[in-house]
Amino acid sequence: xxxxxxxxxxxIKTRGQQVTLRCSPISGHKSVSWYQQVLGQGPQFIFQxxxxxxxxxxxxxxxxxxxxxxxxxxxxxxxxLLLGDSALYLCASSLRDGLTPLFFGPGTRLTVL
Amino acid sequence: xxxxxxxxxxxHVQEGEDFTTYCNSSTTLSNIQWYKQRPGGHxxxxxxLVKSGEVKKQKRLTFQFGEAKKNSSLHITAxxxxxxxxxxxxxxxxxxxxxxxxxxKLTVNP
Numbered sequence: 001x002x003x004x005x006x007x008x009x010x011x012i013k014t015r016g017q018q019v020t021l022r023c024s025p026i027s028g029h030k031s032v033s034w035y036q037q038v039l040g041q042g043p044q045f046i047f048q049x050x051x052x053x054x055x056x057x058x059x060x061x062x063x064x065x066x067x068x069x070x071x072x073x074x075x076x077x078x079x080x081l082l083l084g085d086s087a088l089y090l091c092a093s094s095l096r097d098g099l100t101p102l103f104f105g106p107g108t109r110l111t112v113l
Numbered sequence: 114x115x116x117x118x119x120x121x122x123x124x125h126v127q128e129g130e131d132f133t134t135y136c137n138s139s140t141t142l143s144n145i146q147w148y149k150q151r152p153g154g155h156x157x158x159x160x161x162l163v164k165s166g167e168v169k170k171q172k173r174l175t176f177q178f179g180e181a182k183k184n185s186s187l188h189i190t191a192x193x194x195x196x197x198x199x200x201x202x203x204x205x206x207x208x209x210x211x212x213x214x215x216x217x218k219l220t221v222n223p
């Protein structure tokens with residue numbers, strides 16, 4: 001079975017631009033979570049979606065938004081990019097909501113210049 | 114909000130030595146998970162602990178969950194070069210989603 005896939009792999013944007021990151025979960029997994037990992041730090045929770053509904057939101061500004069589609073894939077959007085948004089954005093899927101391990105994708109490396 | 118702290122931040126060992134990383138939460142957890150991230154890679158799930166005082170083993174790795182469900186440890190016996198990477202604990206509790214510690218970066222000298 002294929003693991004979690006993310007696109008694009010790398011992205012370079014300039015301040016003020018907008019970006020959309022995409023994620024496809026493992027087949028059969030209905031929950032998708034997004035994490036931001038700054039170099040040298042642990043992943044920080046951004047959003048969780050389960051069955052297309054938002055189940056959790058981390059301490060991120062409203063410039064960050066996400067959605068989950070009927071096929072359980074997901075998009076993360078970030079508007080008005082700042083230099084501090086440069087990070088590895090990780091998508092993780094899990095079978096269901098709560099008390100389940102996360103299976104991470106390879107991530108999208110975003111660089112904001 | 115919930116905080117998860119890990120020590121040490123870095124650990125360098127000679128191949129064959131043991132390694133331990135410790136994780137402490139500011140709140141009681143419903144479960145704790147451990148992940149390993151190789152250099153340039155993404156976090157990979159290792160194990161989940163749910164019960165108070167639980168101990169689980171995976172070959173040379175031993176995971177413990179504290180009696181109060183606020184702390185955990187990962188111990189690796191006789192490290193190998195393949196153990197290199199950053200080990201993260203991640204705790205889930207209350208209304209908080211999975212909160213990751215900052216990780217312990219392990220390097221192994223062959």
